[in-house]
Amino acid sequence: MNKISSIIITLALVIGIGIVFLGGSKSKNSIATSQETQNIEIKDGIQYITINAKGGYSPKVSTAKAGIPTKLIVKTNGTYDCSAALVIRSVGFQKILDQTGEEVIDLGTPKAGQPLQGLCSMGMYNFAINFN
Numbered sequence: 001m002n003k004i005s006s007i008i009i010t011l012a013l014v015i016g017i018g019i020v021f022l023g024g025s026k027s028k029n030s031i032a033t034s035q036e037t038q039n040i041e042i043k044d045g046i047q048y049i050t051i052n053a054k055g056g057y058s059p060k061v062s063t064a065k066a067g068i069p070t071k072l073i074v075k076t077n078g079t080y081d082c083s084a085a086l087v088i089r090s091v092g093f094q095k096i097l098d099q100t101g102e103e104v105i106d107l108g109t110p111k112a113g114q115p116l117q118g119l120c121s122m123g124m125y126n127f128a129i130n131f132n
Helices: 002-036
Strands: 040-043 046-053 061-064 070-077 085-088 093-096 100-108 116-120 126-131
Touching: 040 061, 046 061, 070 116
Parallel strands: 046 070, 061 126
Antiparallel strands: 040 046, 070 100, 085 093, 085 116, 116 126
């Protein structure tokens, strides 16, 4: 009887943990999707793309316009993980970001079909910006 009780309790814990993790990831994806539509803004002829860095990068994929001057704004807010160590090889950017603040990176005038990829120094977290 003791062995069966242990198995039932273990099974219930595994199912409960799975529900917590799967439920949490769905809500994060919903947030990332809504952020993707709001993370690009054009002001005074300059395109600004905002990426949040904490526990990874959000949104993971953005689509921006090609052929206009573009700046990337990377926001941190109590970021103590490796997403603070940002590398963007295509523009020669590599820096450990402030734990809280904004880093503005001039991307020049991106060309269509040449995506930009950012990643943490360990390669665990990444984001992409596609230019059309």
